[in-house]
Amino acid sequence: MNSLFKNLLALLALLVAFNVHAAADLEVNTPGVNAIKNSMQTRHGQLSAYYASGAVGLTMDGMIAVRDAGSVPLAARQTVNALVAAENQDRSALYAEIANANGHPEWQAEIRTTFAQRWVQRAQRGWWVLSNDGWSQK
Amino acid sequence: MRKTGMVLAVAALALSACVTINIYFPAAAAEKAADKIIEEVWQIQQSDKPATVKETK
Numbered sequence: 001m002n003s004l005f006k007n008l009l010a011l012l013a014l015l016v017a018f019n020v021h022a023a024a025d026l027e028v029n030t031p032g033v034n035a036i037k038n039s040m041q042t043r044h045g046q047l048s049a050y051y052a053s054g055a056v057g058l059t060m061d062g063m064i065a066v067r068d069a070g071s072v073p074l075a076a077r078q079t080v081n082a083l084v085a086a087e088n089q090d091r092s093a094l095y096a097e098i099a100n101a102n103g104h105p106e107w108q109a110e111i112r113t114t115f116a117q118r119w120v121q122r123a124q125r126g127w128w129v130l131s132n133d134g135w136s137q138k
Numbered sequence: 139m140r141k142t143g144m145v146l147a148v149a150a151l152a153l154s155a156c157v158t159i160n161i162y163f164p165a166a167a168a169e170k171a172a173d174k175i176i177e178e179v180w181q182i183q184q185s186d187k188p189a190t191v192k193e194t195k
Contacts, residue, residue: 002142006145
Protein backbone atom coordinates (compact mmCIF):
# COMPACT_ATOMS: atom_id res chain seq x y z
CA MET A 1 0.00 0.00 0.00
CA ASN A 2 2.77 2.36 1.00
CA SER A 3 4.67 1.83 -2.24
CA LEU A 4 1.52 2.59 -4.18
CA PHE A 5 1.30 5.97 -2.49
CA LYS A 6 4.96 6.59 -3.14
CA ASN A 7 4.55 5.85 -6.81
CA LEU A 8 1.52 8.06 -6.97
CA LEU A 9 3.40 10.86 -5.23
CA ALA A 10 6.35 10.52 -7.58
CA LEU A 11 4.05 10.71 -10.60
CA LEU A 12 2.28 13.79 -9.26
CA ALA A 13 5.54 15.50 -8.39
CA LEU A 14 6.72 14.89 -11.93
CA LEU A 15 3.55 16.37 -13.39
CA VAL A 16 3.83 19.43 -11.17
CA ALA A 17 7.48 19.93 -12.07
CA PHE A 18 6.64 19.87 -15.76
CA ASN A 19 3.78 22.31 -15.47
CA VAL A 20 4.69 24.79 -12.78
CA HIS A 21 6.38 27.10 -15.28
CA ALA A 22 3.09 27.55 -17.12
CA ALA A 23 1.32 28.98 -14.11
CA ALA A 24 1.84 32.71 -14.52
CA ASP A 25 2.34 33.50 -18.18
CA LEU A 26 2.10 31.93 -21.57
CA GLU A 27 5.52 31.49 -23.11
CA VAL A 28 5.70 33.55 -26.29
CA ASN A 29 9.39 34.31 -26.40
CA THR A 30 10.60 31.38 -28.46
CA PRO A 31 12.61 31.47 -31.70
CA GLY A 32 9.61 30.08 -33.59
CA VAL A 33 7.18 32.68 -32.27
CA ASN A 34 9.65 35.51 -32.79
CA ALA A 35 10.33 34.51 -36.39
CA ILE A 36 6.61 34.51 -37.23
CA LYS A 37 6.12 37.78 -35.37
CA ASN A 38 8.90 39.49 -37.32
CA SER A 39 7.51 38.23 -40.59
CA MET A 40 4.07 39.60 -39.71
CA GLN A 41 5.53 42.89 -38.54
CA THR A 42 7.28 43.39 -41.87
CA ARG A 43 4.17 42.44 -43.82
CA HIS A 44 2.07 44.87 -41.82
CA GLY A 45 3.97 47.71 -43.49
CA GLN A 46 2.28 46.68 -46.73
CA LEU A 47 -1.06 45.55 -45.29
CA SER A 48 -1.86 48.60 -43.14
CA ALA A 49 -2.82 50.74 -46.14
CA TYR A 50 -5.27 48.03 -47.25
CA TYR A 51 -6.81 47.79 -43.77
CA ALA A 52 -7.28 51.57 -43.84
CA SER A 53 -8.81 51.61 -47.33
CA GLY A 54 -11.15 48.74 -46.49
CA ALA A 55 -9.72 46.46 -49.17
CA VAL A 56 -8.77 44.02 -46.42
CA GLY A 57 -10.48 43.37 -43.09
CA LEU A 58 -10.26 41.22 -39.97
CA THR A 59 -12.34 38.09 -39.48
CA MET A 60 -13.73 36.81 -36.19
CA ASP A 61 -11.69 33.62 -36.42
CA GLY A 62 -8.36 35.40 -36.03
CA MET A 63 -7.60 35.67 -39.73
CA ILE A 64 -7.85 38.40 -42.36
CA ALA A 65 -9.74 38.48 -45.66
CA VAL A 66 -10.06 40.52 -48.83
CA ARG A 67 -13.20 42.62 -48.39
CA ASP A 68 -13.26 44.91 -51.41
CA ALA A 69 -10.95 43.84 -54.21
CA GLY A 70 -12.58 46.49 -56.41
CA SER A 71 -10.93 49.26 -54.39
CA VAL A 72 -7.50 47.92 -55.30
CA PRO A 73 -5.98 48.80 -58.68
CA LEU A 74 -6.02 45.79 -60.97
CA ALA A 75 -2.23 45.60 -61.00
CA ALA A 76 -2.07 45.31 -57.22
CA ARG A 77 -4.83 42.75 -56.70
CA GLN A 78 -2.52 39.79 -57.05
CA THR A 79 -0.25 41.33 -54.43
CA VAL A 80 -3.11 41.87 -51.99
CA ASN A 81 -4.29 38.28 -52.39
CA ALA A 82 -0.77 37.03 -51.80
CA LEU A 83 -0.35 39.26 -48.74
CA VAL A 84 -3.62 38.00 -47.24
CA ALA A 85 -2.72 34.36 -47.91
CA ALA A 86 0.76 34.77 -46.42
CA GLU A 87 -0.61 36.62 -43.39
CA ASN A 88 -3.17 33.90 -42.70
CA GLN A 89 -0.52 31.24 -43.01
CA ASP A 90 1.62 33.09 -40.46
CA ARG A 91 -1.32 33.58 -38.13
CA SER A 92 -2.21 29.88 -38.15
CA ALA A 93 1.43 29.02 -37.55
CA LEU A 94 1.60 31.58 -34.72
CA TYR A 95 -1.38 30.11 -32.85
CA ALA A 96 -0.01 26.59 -33.25
CA GLU A 97 3.49 27.64 -32.24
CA ILE A 98 2.30 29.32 -29.03
CA ALA A 99 0.23 26.26 -28.10
CA ASN A 100 3.17 23.94 -28.77
CA ALA A 101 5.68 26.17 -27.01
CA ASN A 102 3.56 25.87 -23.88
CA GLY A 103 3.24 22.12 -24.13
CA HIS A 104 -0.48 22.23 -24.92
CA PRO A 105 -1.14 21.75 -28.64
CA GLU A 106 -4.82 21.36 -27.75
CA TRP A 107 -4.95 25.03 -26.69
CA GLN A 108 -4.52 26.16 -30.30
CA ALA A 109 -8.23 26.83 -30.89
CA GLU A 110 -8.57 28.84 -27.67
CA ILE A 111 -5.44 30.82 -28.46
CA ARG A 112 -6.87 31.59 -31.88
CA THR A 113 -10.16 32.74 -30.32
CA THR A 114 -8.31 34.93 -27.82
CA PHE A 115 -6.24 36.49 -30.59
CA ALA A 116 -9.32 37.02 -32.74
CA GLN A 117 -10.95 39.09 -30.00
CA ARG A 118 -7.77 41.06 -29.30
CA TRP A 119 -7.01 41.81 -32.98
CA VAL A 120 -10.50 43.30 -33.33
CA GLN A 121 -10.23 45.14 -30.02
CA ARG A 122 -6.89 46.68 -30.94
CA ALA A 123 -7.81 47.46 -34.56
CA GLN A 124 -7.83 51.09 -35.61
CA ARG A 125 -11.06 53.01 -36.08
CA GLY A 126 -12.21 52.67 -39.65
CA TRP A 127 -10.89 49.15 -40.17
CA TRP A 128 -13.38 46.48 -41.24
CA VAL A 129 -14.39 43.40 -39.28
CA LEU A 130 -16.25 40.38 -40.65
CA SER A 131 -18.69 38.82 -38.20
CA ASN A 132 -21.69 36.55 -38.68
CA ASP A 133 -23.74 39.60 -39.65
CA GLY A 134 -21.31 40.52 -42.41
CA TRP A 135 -18.75 43.31 -42.68
CA SER A 136 -18.92 46.24 -40.32
CA GLN A 137 -16.62 49.18 -39.83
CA LYS A 138 -15.01 49.77 -36.49
CA MET B 139 0.84 5.53 9.67
CA ARG B 140 1.95 9.13 10.08
CA LYS B 141 4.04 8.82 6.96
CA THR B 142 1.10 7.59 4.93
CA GLY B 143 -0.94 10.53 6.07
CA MET B 144 1.75 12.96 5.07
CA VAL B 145 2.18 11.33 1.68
CA LEU B 146 -1.56 11.58 1.16
CA ALA B 147 -1.59 15.25 2.10
CA VAL B 148 1.24 16.05 -0.28
CA ALA B 149 -0.43 14.02 -3.01
CA ALA B 150 -3.68 15.93 -2.52
CA LEU B 151 -1.81 19.23 -2.69
CA ALA B 152 0.04 18.17 -5.81
CA LEU B 153 -3.19 17.01 -7.42
CA SER B 154 -4.93 20.32 -6.73
CA ALA B 155 -1.92 22.15 -8.15
CA CYS B 156 -2.14 20.05 -11.30
CA VAL B 157 -5.82 20.84 -11.68
CA THR B 158 -5.37 24.58 -11.35
CA ILE B 159 -2.36 24.83 -13.59
CA ASN B 160 -2.90 22.18 -16.13
CA ILE B 161 -6.45 21.53 -17.18
CA TYR B 162 -7.91 24.97 -17.71
CA PHE B 163 -6.81 27.24 -20.50
CA PRO B 164 -5.16 30.33 -18.94
CA ALA B 165 -7.42 32.90 -20.58
CA ALA B 166 -5.99 35.96 -18.85
CA ALA B 167 -2.41 34.95 -19.63
CA ALA B 168 -3.38 34.29 -23.23
CA GLU B 169 -4.93 37.74 -23.54
CA LYS B 170 -1.81 39.32 -22.15
CA ALA B 171 0.36 37.34 -24.56
CA ALA B 172 -1.89 38.22 -27.49
CA ASP B 173 -1.77 41.92 -26.67
CA LYS B 174 2.00 41.84 -26.44
CA ILE B 175 2.34 40.22 -29.85
CA ILE B 176 -0.33 42.43 -31.46
CA GLU B 177 1.38 45.56 -30.18
CA GLU B 178 4.62 44.44 -31.78
CA VAL B 179 3.13 43.30 -35.08
CA TRP B 180 0.99 46.42 -35.48
CA GLN B 181 3.63 48.73 -33.95
CA ILE B 182 1.19 50.13 -31.41
CA GLN B 183 2.86 52.46 -28.95
CA GLN B 184 1.86 51.82 -25.34
CA SER B 185 1.93 55.02 -23.30
CA ASP B 186 1.85 53.13 -19.98
CA LYS B 187 4.73 50.84 -20.85
CA PRO B 188 8.37 51.53 -21.70
CA ALA B 189 8.78 51.53 -25.44
CA THR B 190 10.09 48.09 -26.23
CA VAL B 191 8.47 48.13 -29.64
CA LYS B 192 10.85 48.49 -32.52
CA GLU B 193 10.36 51.56 -34.64
CA THR B 194 10.68 50.67 -38.30
CA LYS B 195 9.08 53.68 -39.95
